[in-house]
Amino acid sequence: xxxxxxxxxxxxxxxxxxxxxxxxxxxxxxxxxxxxxxxxxxxxxxxxxxxxxxxxxxxxxxxxxxxxxxxxxxxxxxxxxxxxxxxxxxxxxxxxxxxxxxxxxxxxxxxxxxxxxxxxxxxxxxxxxxxxxxxxxxxxxxxxxxxxxxxxxxxxxxxxxxxxxxxxxxxxxxxxxxxxxxxxxxxxxxxxxxxxxxxxxxxxxxxxxxxxxxxxxxxxxxxxxxxxxxxxxxxxxxxxxxxxxxxxxxxxxxxxxxxxxxxxxxxx
Amino acid sequence: xxxxxxxxxxxxxxxxxxxxxxxxxxxxxxxxxxxxxxxxxxxxxxxxxxxxxxxxxxxxxxxxxxxxxxxxxxxxxxxxxxxxxxxxxxxxxxxxxxxxxxxxxxxxxxxxxxxxxxxxxxxxxxxxxxxxxxxxxxxxxxxxxxxxxxxxxxxxxxxxxxxxxxxxxxxxxxxxxxxxxxxxxxxxxxxxxxxxxxxxxxxxxxxxxxxxxxxxxxxxxxxxxxxxxxxxxxxxxxxxxxxxxxxxxxxxxxxxxxxxxxxxxxxxxxxxxxxxxxxxxxxxxxxxxxxxxxxxxxxxxxxxxxxxxxxxxxxxxxxxxxxxxxxxxxxxxxxxxxxxxxxxxxxxxxxxxxxxxxxxxxxxxxxxxxxxxxxxxxxxxxxxxxxxxxxxxxxxxxxxxxxxxxxxxxxxxxxxxxxxxxxxxxxxxxxxxxxxxxxxxxxxxxxxxxxxxxxxxxxxxxxxxxxxxxxxxxxxxxxxxxxxxxxxxxxxxxxxxxxxxxxxxxxxxxxxxxxxxxxxxxx
Numbered sequence: 192x193x194x195x196x197x198x199x200x201x202x203x204x205x206x207x208x209x210x211x212x213x214x215x216x217x218x219x220x221x222x223x224x225x226x227x228x229x230x231x232x233x234x235x236x237x238x239x240x241x242x243x244x245x246x247x248x249x250x251x252x253x254x255x256x257x258x259x260x261x262x263x264x265x266x267x268x269x270x271x272x273x274x275x276x277x278x279x280x281x282x283x284x285x286x287x288x289x290x291x292x293x294x295x296x297x298x299x300x301x302x303x304x305x306x307x308x309x310x311x312x313x314x315x316x317x318x319x320x321x322x323x324x325x326x327x328x329x330x331x332x333x334x335x336x337x338x339x340x341x342x343x344x345x346x347x348x349x350x351x352x353x354x355x356x357x358x359x360x361x362x363x364x365x366x367x368x369x370x371x372x373x374x375x376x377x378x379x380x381x382x383x384x385x386x387x388x389x390x391x392x393x394x395x396x397x398x399x400x401x402x403x404x405x406x407x408x409x410x411x412x413x414x415x416x417x418x419x420x421x422x423x424x425x426x427x428x429x430x431x432x433x434x435x436x437x438x439x440x441x442x443x444x445x446x447x448x449x450x451x452x453x454x455x456x457x458x459x
Numbered sequence: 460x461x462x463x464x465x466x467x468x469x470x471x472x473x474x475x476x477x478x479x480x481x482x483x484x485x486x487x488x489x490x491x492x493x494x495x496x497x498x499x500x501x502x503x504x505x506x507x508x509x510x511x512x513x514x515x516x517x518x519x520x521x522x523x524x525x526x527x528x529x530x531x532x533x534x535x536x537x538x539x540x541x542x543x544x545x546x547x548x549x550x551x552x553x554x555x556x557x558x559x560x561x562x563x564x565x566x567x568x569x570x571x572x573x574x575x576x577x578x579x580x581x582x583x584x585x586x587x588x589x590x591x592x593x594x595x596x597x598x599x600x601x602x603x604x605x606x607x608x609x610x611x612x613x614x615x616x617x618x619x620x621x622x623x624x625x626x627x628x629x630x631x632x633x634x635x636x637x638x639x640x641x642x643x644x645x646x647x648x649x650x651x652x653x654x655x656x657x658x659x660x661x662x663x664x665x666x667x668x669x670x671x672x673x674x675x676x677x678x679x680x681x682x683x684x685x686x687x688x689x690x691x692x693x694x695x696x697x698x699x700x701x702x703x704x705x706x707x708x709x710x711x712x713x714x715x716x717x718x719x720x721x722x723x724x725x726x727x728x729x730x731x732x733x734x735x736x737x738x739x740x741x742x743x744x745x746x747x748x749x750x751x752x753x754x755x756x757x758x759x760x761x762x763x764x765x766x767x768x769x770x771x772x773x774x775x776x777x778x779x780x781x782x783x784x785x786x787x788x789x790x791x792x793x794x795x796x797x798x799x800x801x802x803x804x805x806x807x808x809x810x811x812x813x814x815x816x817x818x819x820x821x822x823x824x825x826x827x828x829x830x831x832x833x834x835x836x837x838x839x840x841x842x843x844x845x846x847x848x849x850x851x852x853x854x855x856x857x858x859x860x861x862x863x864x865x866x867x868x869x870x871x872x873x874x875x876x877x878x879x880x881x882x883x884x885x886x887x888x889x890x891x892x893x894x895x896x897x898x899x900x901x902x903x904x905x906x907x908x909x910x911x912x913x914x915x916x917x918x919x920x921x922x923x924x925x926x927x928x929x930x931x932x933x934x935x936x937x938x939x940x941x942x943x944x945x946x947x948x949x950x951x952x953x954x955x956x957x958x959x960x961x962x963x964x965x966x967x968x969x970x971x972x973x974x975x976x977x978x979x980x981x982x
Contacts (some may be wrong), residue, residue, distance in 0.1 A: 241600055302560045304564060307559070323558075341824045343793060343810050344810050344811055344818070344824075345824065346840045348840075361822060361823045361826050365822060365823065369555040371518075372550055374518075375518050376556035378539045378540045379514060379548045380558070380568060380572060380617070382558075382572050383572075384573065385574060387573075387574055389577060390570070390577065390580055
């Protein structure tokens with residue numbers, strides 16, 4: 192895979208994919224469909240992630256998804272209500288968690304700077320600033336890890352408020368230093384000098400078109416079901432009554448797993 | 460011949476300081492030169508380089524007098540971004556200079572800013588990929604590259620914009636010997652075949668002295684130019700062959716292994732080196748058995764066995780990405796191995812108690828307001844308070860009251876080492892401790908390492924610096940792709956290596972490691 196021209200899937204196709212998957216998760220509270228979406232997100236992440244800090248941040252999104260489910264449920268547990276509300280909260284939480292995990296995958300499989308070049312010319316500056324800000328988050332996470340490790344190596348405790356300066360000071364100093372180097376480097380390389388041109392645009396491949404098509408069909412199946420109320424999308428929670436999953440909708444979610452079957456990021 | 464870069468009586472003082480960082484600098488770099496700036500840390504090398512495209516004073520502020528011109532253009536009237544088509548700058552921390560994510564896009568970024576025609580841009584990117592041997596990396600994220608690859612991408616990204624002058628701050632400091640060789644060869648090709656002018660700063664003179672044709676000696680803000688041999692002679696620094704030449708009174712001073720061999724051929728040298736008599740190593744302090752480790756399905760360590768004994772200084776060597784840092788982190792107990800075990804004192808390693816590790820990014824250690832407080836913070840964790848011995852051990856007593864931020868990178872590294880060593884752990888692990896260290900600071904570190912081993916501890920130094928390994932190690936362990944491929948006496952392991960042989964071995968043959976050893980044998 193040394194000289195392949197570009198990653199197989201166009202950034203716009205990824206936007207279509209994450210939009211379709213989000214639309215599906217917003218249209219249902221059925222745990223079968225939602226859990227299938229988690230599995231799909233994981234499958235696609237495994238096949239398509241771009242190695243590097245962004246891919247590592249997927250775990251953060253996954254953790255955030257699980258925490259959302261737990262918190263949403265726990266909030267209800269502390270109020271005097273019946274099991275009906277607890278179940279309802281659990282499914283609501285599962286839906287929010289699904290959104291987070293889907294965005295975690297999107298984040299790990301796209302290059303934020305690839306998205307910058309999609310922005311219209313006049314929006315280049317804010318788009319670049321946003322992409323840089325996004326790339327700082329995973330780098331800060333990595334930096335915190337390194338500093339904690341360094342303090343452990345000195346035999347210092349790494350929990351509690353008293354150890355906070357030992358963590359925050361190096362992370363901030365490092366961050367400020369890196370930001371300074373980046374600003375200098377951008378200026379030295381002619382940033383903001385005048386009219387810019389653009390390096391070759393991303394190419395559309397059949398694979399990208401297939402991803403868009405599959406995502407559109409999958410989302411359409413859920414939207415049509417929601418509009419026509421053909422089969423229930425929101426299971427009753429008093430008591431919990433799961434209807435047997437609809438084969439058409441299962442197929443619709445399976446379509447979203449398509450990028451997971453394509454040669455992807457991990458082998459670059 | 461006209462000048463690519465000219466300094467006309469330049470004096471520059473940073474804001475809030477009194478001593479000028481550049482004092483009446485009046486030198487020039489002719490077109491097509493391959494020039495090197497040498498000098499101790501804090502002498503003003505970086506300032507000298509950063510003034511070449513106006514980063515000094517446009518980004519620093521301060522008082523600037525005189526004139527710097529690049530191809531006739533004044534850096535005061537044109538800020539760095541306007542000069543981007545004439546001069547390119549590669550900072551020491553190449554990774555922090557990357558703007559976009561994919562290698563190919565990073566190469567194009569500067570040209571996009573200059574408004575280069577997209578068709579020409581496409582051609583130039585392909586040329587850069589070939590010129591710097593990056594074609595296989597074009598789709599990779601810059602964050603996942605090895606140190607050498609990153610450096611080559613940074614050079615390519617700087618060059619793609621088509622400047623006539625390329626300025627690099629310590630371009631080989633993070634590279635293994637072969638990686639450094641490749642970067643220097645690429646630079647030389649640019650100078651010889653493409654008419655580019657190159658100015659770089661570097662401490663490890665054995666890596667660069669033979670390549671360049673002009674040198675600048677930087678000392679306390681003053682800059683003198685001359686031939687590399689003249690400048691190296693006057694600064695009393697140099698690669699080991701030059702140190703040897705100086706000790707034996709050779710004239711002219713040899714700068715390369717080849718120069719030295721030419722001299723040696725005409726003289727009588729003892730054919731067998733006097734092997735340094737070493738104390739037999741003491742009891743085993745750490746036992747490493749069958750370590751396996753992989754990250755994300757990529758193996759980092761494979762079946763590593765190792766014993767560390769009291770009194771030993773082990774140099775851990777191998778190319779970038781061979782697993783050196785991983786091995787140190789497992790021994791230090793901050794990284795769990797997938798299989799195998801590490802035993803210190805009959806139990807698993809306790810970081811900061813049995814084992815102390817000074818990480819490669821040593822700045823992540825420092826957080827206090829002064830050097831003394833930094834060491835006190837470590838001591839407090841084990842109810843000790845005597846700071847002086849540790850300041851003394853690394854010879855940094857005069858820095859005790861200084862804020863770590865105000866120190867040079869090399870000095871901060873010494874402070875971080877002291878702060879880590881103050882744990883009192885018998886096993887001390889140092890990851891790339893000589894990055895950015897000038898010869899004086901390297902001497903301090905070497906003395907400390909020897910003293911620690913002599914007092915019954917063990918030291919493991921992961922390093923690319925073959926001359927350091929030759930000078931300080933009592934044993935060399937070589938890693939390749941996560942496996943130990945050699946483990947033994949430095950004279951043997953370094954002696955039969957093409958890549959890791961120190962200069963004295965290359966001149967006199969296996970067994971010879973340091974200039975001191977040769978001088979002693981001839982005396």
